[in-house]
Amino acid sequence: MPYFCAIILKNMSTIRKEALQTVRTRQLIQVQAPTAKISQIFGENVFDRKSMREFLAEDVYESLMACIEKGTRVDKEIAQQVATGMKNWAMSKGATHYTHWFQPLTGATAEKHDAFFSLNSDGEAIEAFGGGALVQQEPDASSFPNGGIRNTFEARGYTAWDPSSPAFLFSGPAGKTLCIPTIFVSYTGESLDYKSPLLKSIGAVEAAGVSVAQYFDKNITKVYPTLGIEQEYFLVDGTLFAARPDLMLAGRSLFGHAPARGQQLEDHYFGSIPERVHAFMVDLEYEALRLGIPLKTRHNEVAPGQFECAPLFEEINLAVDHNQLLMDLMEKIAKRHHFRVLLHEKPFAGVNGSGKHNNWSLSTNTGKNLLSPGKTPKNNLMFLTFFVNTIKAFHDYADLIRAAIASASNDHRLGANEAPPAIMSAFLGEQLSRILDEIEKGKIEHNESEVRSLMHSIKAIPEILLDNTDRNRTSPFAFTGNKFELRAVGSSANSAQAMTALNTAMAKTLTDFKAEVDKLIGDGDSRETALLTVIQKYIKQTKKIRFEGNGYGEEWRLEAEKRGLANVRTTPHALDAMMTKKAIDLYTKTGVFTKREIEARHEILLEDYIKKIQIESRIIGDMALTKIVPAAIAYQNLLVNNLKGLKELGIKAESTKGQLDLLERTSKHINTIIEKVEAMRLTRKRLNEVEHARERSIGYCDEVKPFFDEIRYHADKLELIVDDELWPLPKYRELLFIK
Ligand code: ADP
Ligand code: MG
Secondary structure (H helix, E strand, O other): OOHHHHHHHHHHHHHHHHHHHHHHOOOOOOOOOOOOOHHHHOOOOEOOHHHHHHHOOHHHHHHHHHHHHHOOOOOHHHHHHHHHHHHHHHHHOOEEEEEEEEOEOOOOOEOOEEEOEEEOOOOOEEEOOOHHHHHEEOOOHHHOOOOOOOOHHHOOEEEEEOOOOOOEEEEEOOEEEEEEEEEEEEOOOOEOEOHHHHHHHHHHHHHHHHHHHOOOOOOOOOEEEEEEEEEEEEEEEHHHHHOOHHHHHHOOOOOOOOOOOOOOOOOOOOOOOOHHHHHHHHHHHHHHHHOOOOEEEEEEOOOOOEEEEEEOOEEHHHHHHHHHHHHHHHHHHHHHOOEEEEOOOOOOOOOOOOEEEEEEEEEEOOOOEOOOOOOOHHHHHHHHHHHHHHHHHHHHOHHHHHHHOOOHHHHOOOOOOOOOOOEOOEEOOHHHHHHHHHHHHOOOOOOHHHHHHHHHHHOOHHHHHHOOOOOOOOOOEEEOOOOEEEOOOEOOOOOHHHHHHHHHHHHHHHHHHHHHHHHHHHOOOOHHHHHHHHHHHHHHHOHHHEOOOOOOOHHHHHHHHHHOOOEOOOHHHHHHHHHOHHHHHHHHHOOOOOHHHHHHHHHHHHHHHHHHHHHHHHHHHHHHHHHHHHHHHHHHHHHHHHHHHHHHOOOOHHHHHHHHHHHHHHHHHHHHHHHHHHHHHHHHHHHOOOOOHHHHHHHHHHHHHHHHHHHHHHHHHHHHHOOOOOOOOOOHHHHHOOO
8 A cells, every 4th residue: 555545544533543542541530529418508509588588688588479479570679679689699609790591492591691890970890780680681682583573673682580480600610690580572572482481381270270279179279380300311422522523513423333232231221320420420410409400310321321310390480490401501511521411312323312201290389289199089089180181181282292392303212212102192000091991981970979989989099009100101191190291302302392382281171171160060060070070071082192002112103093193203294283273272362372473483493493404414414525435435445455456466356356345335335425415415405495494394304304314324334344443433332332
């Protein structure tokens, strides 16, 4: 081989080689094992009730609490005093800046920092933070997606303080910033974020929930949704990550052959947590707890390199804020440990994807979990009421909930490797299914004696549930003893989107339920008869969505089709459900969205989808042509030189068939890749001319995306052929198994 060729070959593989060398010599980052008890550090970076009591006058504190409790506006005078108290607290902890922290529709969180520093009328430097700055800000909003709501000449958007989520301090490399949770709305009042519709949906379900709960207990004056979010994620070494443009730019690997050993041995889940990861987790938990995020559980997940953490459940608005904050924190702390966290739903083909299990329930001011059965038949009737209403809400609006979990990245996960399919079904467990079947069969209508006997049989629910240990992990919506677990939410998603849909559907269902029950009572039925009559009706109406079997199986897909359940596999089609009359009626009547807001959101989600596929498509073209093909050509040249040399020496052709075959296969793969990349580029070019976002997104889905697998197939084949020394990208086996 000529000398210059050897030089080129050496250079080509250095990035991967050096990265692997770095990983081999990694030192464990020592973390200080927290010496203090969790109870001492929990929430120390939060302007929580304890800090408020210290930094606010008693009457100010009481007024603020009353506003939070009732969900009413904080008046100017009080806001001014809260701002001063908040600033003093933050500065006492070393903060220099403040920011309105909000959740625009891009999936991440956004902030713009301002200093407390100001000049007074004499030109002297002071630290100031007024009520106005606390309550409202006007970030330069033109860069956030708005779906046509904000015209370019009217780029104003406002952030407004959400007092129900406490302010907190976030530490950066150069100091601390006071972060104030806010909603983000346009100048004309339309919501441009995830939080404002979530808050509206909470209001709707609270009101409807109280009115129904009052059938059972007049002391219930507040009903609120609770949420516990289990977060799955992958960790990869930071240096290997940096050697993979696909991980860096798309958050997932777009190439990579499955390793000989993946997750088949299923030894990762119960294996011990690798030391480096353990250090990361301890660090993460420490920072999270100080921010008031009640992390409780940590463990390995099924795939190598995959992990999970879960907090104690909280009031839903707080749980969502905390999950968003947690994701920021994970990224920050992962870097500290020379890791990168992958929150993508499917970072690696062929192994498990990551989800965000949303455990949802309803609680009351009396401390009752409405999805937890009680000790008396009356309490159990309350449980059954909320339980069956949840099933009904999920049944009636399954397509809307499917739309709310749709994203380009979640499309890869739903229905693949141990993730719930795109078919929305609910799992109740054998015992509860049997009780519902029993109620379904009863001759309840205007029949007090049948109702009495049924009331007797539902007395047994609590004992039954206690030893009801059957868990179905294949269902997108599973009842798990005292809550429903929506397992279809993607790991990178903002949970607010799915939770807004679920809360709103529940609000509507409970409102209709109440109207039906009241009518029967008005017609002379007893309360119990009326309740059970409507419950029975709902049980009958929702039967098709109940499924207790294996949700991953092909049989379920066929069975679901027979039942008429939708199985919408891709985002552009799933999003159609947002624009139906039913969806628009639901959202507008409950006051959660206006029609214009829904249209804007639909547009934003489609555009987001297109952009994601477009970016991935470009990365694939780029990596294929500038990394994979050159490596393969270098190998091809090696083979050519080798064959030529052998021939010169007079070696017979039949003794070099193997090399020739390798050469032919290598050439074929290279050629196909080059052709497909060009065809993909032309397809993109054509589709970019399509005016309507929906059509364009379907084009990207049906015409561009299929190229990904085709190109990858050939590239991954090359990975198996080309000299390992020449291969430029860290391989799956190097990425997935953390030392
Ligand atoms: P799993 O077996 O699914 O891991 P866990 O008992 O660990 O279940 O709980 C998972 C999540 O469910 C946790 O975040 C927990 O706080 C949450 N959770 C428990 N009870 C409720 C509830 N009443 N409302 C909302 N979430 C809840
Ligand atoms: Mg769970």
